[in-house]
Amino acid sequence: xxxxxxxxxxxxxxxxxxxxxxxxxxFLVLAAVLMLWEGPQLFASRWLPAxxxxxxxxxxxxxxxxxxxxxxxxxxxxxxxxxxxxxxTAALIHIPLTLGxxxxxxxxxxxxxxxxxxxxxxxxxxxxxxxxxxxxxLWRAPVASGTVIAxxxxxxALLVTVALGLLLAGSLNWGWSLPVVAVTNxxxxxxxxxxxxxxxxGVAYQVVPMFHITPPYPAWLxxxxxxxxxxxxxxxxxxxLMEWTVAAxxxxxxxxxxxxxxxxxxxxxxxxxxxxxxDPTLGYWRISMxxxxxxxxxxxxTRSIPTLTTSPQVxxxxxxxxxxxxxxxxxxxxxxxxAPFLAWFHLQAQLLGRAKAPNIKQLLPDAPVRRQxxxxxxxxxxxxxxxxxxxxxxxxxxxxxxxTGVGLGVNLFSVARIYSRALTRKGxx
Amino acid sequence: MTEIVVDGRGLEPPExxxxxxxxxxxxxxxxxxxxxxxxxxYPLYDILRRHHYPYETIAGADGGFEILISAx
Numbered sequence: 115x116x117x118x119x120x121x122x123x124x125x126x127x128x129x130x131x132x133x134x135x136x137x138x139x140x141f142l143v144l145a146a147v148l149m150l151w152e153g154p155q156l157f158a159s160r161w162l163p164a165x166x167x168x169x170x171x172x173x174x175x176x177x178x179x180x181x182x183x184x185x186x187x188x189x190x191x192x193x194x195x196x197x198x199x200x201x202x203t204a205a206l207i208h209i210p211l212t213l214g215x216x217x218x219x220x221x222x223x224x225x226x227x228x229x230x231x232x233x234x235x236x237x238x239x240x241x242x243x244x245x246x247x248x249x250x251x252l253w254r255a256p257v258a259s260g261t262v263i264a265x266x267x268x269x270x271a272l273l274v275t276v277a278l279g280l281l282l283a284g285s286l287n288w289g290w291s292l293p294v295v296a297v298t299n300x301x302x303x304x305x306x307x308x309x310x311x312x313x314x315x316g317v318a319y320q321v322v323p324m325f326h327i328t329p330p331y332p333a334w335l336x337x338x339x340x341x342x343x344x345x346x347x348x349x350x351x352x353x354x355l356m357e358w359t360v361a362a363x364x365x366x367x368x369x370x371x372x373x374x375x376x377x378x379x380x381x382x383x384x385x386x387x388x389x390x391x392x393d394p395t396l397g398y399w400r401i402s403m404x405x406x407x408x409x410x411x412x413x414x415x416t417r418s419i420p421t422l423t424t425s426p427q428v429x430x431x432x433x434x435x436x437x438x439x440x441x442x443x444x445x446x447x448x449x450x451x452x453a454p455f456l457a458w459f460h461l462q463a464q465l466l467g468r469a470k471a472p473n474i475k476q477l478l479p480d481a482p483v484r485r486q487x488x489x490x491x492x493x494x495x496x497x498x499x500x501x502x503x504x505x506x507x508x509x510x511x512x513x514x515x516x517x518t519g520v521g522l523g524v525n526l527f528s529v530a531r532i533y534s535r536a537l538t539r540k541g542x543x
Numbered sequence: 544m545t546e547i548v549v550d551g552r553g554l555e556p557p558e559x560x561x562x563x564x565x566x567x568x569x570x571x572x573x574x575x576x577x578x579x580x581x582x583x584x585y586p587l588y589d590i591l592r593r594h595h596y597p598y599e600t601i602a603g604a605d606g607g608f609e610i611l612i613s614a615x
């Protein structure tokens with residue numbers, strides 16, 4: 115009997131999110147290899163083909179990979195709905211996303227026109243399946259909580275990001291005429307301030323108080339942040355496309371302020387932790403939220419002082435702070451909560467009454483998590499320095515990025531290995 | 544009916560679930576577990592269904608939940 119009226123379905127098998135989580139660190143390593151291969155010239159401008167290839171290895175290969183995989187898992191746990199046919203859906207998202215990322219990066223890197231067409235097909239398929247599956251699940255959600263509202267806005271922003279991305283790829287492949295600079299900026303801002311930030315916000319409302327034992331986010335933020343940001347993004351986009359400069363500047367400042375509120379609010383919650391036991395993943399959250407705050411402040415400053423807007427260094431810093439510091443940082447930290455928890459949960463579910471499942475700290479001890487955090491922080495600082503002194507810092511930044519990817523991959527792989535060994539020992543696999 | 548009360552409120556995951564599963568491990572027929580928790584424990588329901596534990600969820604006025612679980 116279940117008087118709360120919620121309908122429950124099976125959580126997806128561990129393999130569903132795990133395939134995304136294990137593939138993601140490989141793309142950090144690929145990004146590092148690309149940096150070593152291309153060298154300091156990468157930092158001349160965000161518009162260079164190799165820089166665009168590097169950016170998409172990070173945003174598609176790492177970020178989208180984990181975000182889509184985690185959503186397949188988060189929806190049943192946090193919202194109480196699951197996507198239909200989880201294994202098949204996961205494969206139909208994961209395989210085209212992985213191949214599409216490689217196709218797009220190669221197309222940029224080697225100026226392959228046909229590569230853009232392949233990337234469009236593959237990424238269109240992967241994201242198309244994801245968007246349909248998530249929309250079905252989210253509109254079936256039994257309760258329209260703050261998290262559900264934020265996830266709906268995030269998935270809506272993903273739709274805009276993907277549509278703009280496909281449009282840009284089409285213009286590179288078939289020469290469609292587009293205001294490329296404006297559309298690229300819209301694509302990037304919808305991806306980072308929309309899809310990424312709103313997904314993070316929706317998940318943070320649940321996981322920050324839950325895992326870090328903080329007070330909840332204020333109700334006005336939980337209810338209002340995502341709809342206001344989504345509305346602000348829509349208004350800002352219209353102003354940009356209509357070339358209403360003053361209105362676009364004001365809307366841009368409002369969006370930057372919104373990002374600062376989320377970052378500062380989250381950092382404040384961490385000062386209110388009721389349990390003062392040190393938690394290695396807290397460091398990742400702090401790096402991420404400080405990067406978001408700094409990125410948003412930099413964006414605010416560039417909108418207020420227009421001469422800065424066109425500086426290639428400022429644009430690169432914005433990208434590094436928001437993509438690597440904010441997004442990669444928090445995703446990396448959350449993976450260390452999600453992956454061992456899921457392994458533990460699935461082991462509990464299968465071993466209950468038959469054997470004792472290894473506990474979370476046995477699945478993933480603190481020491482390697484702390485070590486990898488230093489690699490992540492070093493990468494962030496070296497990347498920022500490389501924008502100013504590419505000749506000195508590009509190679510150290512690339513090596514640090516490679517170490518970050520290898521560290522994360524080894525840690526996640528060891529969780530998966532302990533999980534499968536525990537099952538094999540009981541003859542369950 | 545004897546009742547084992549497990550209070551998982553305000554604990555860091557997965558401690559609440561660890562405690563309730565430990566209590567279920569020792570549950571005898573005629574006993575039930577009353578699990579107090581500050582949020583909907585969706586993953587727990589999954590395990591309960593898989594192992595055929597009958598359960599009932601009662602939403603409290605304070606936003607918390609009580610889950611009454613009996614032996615299968």
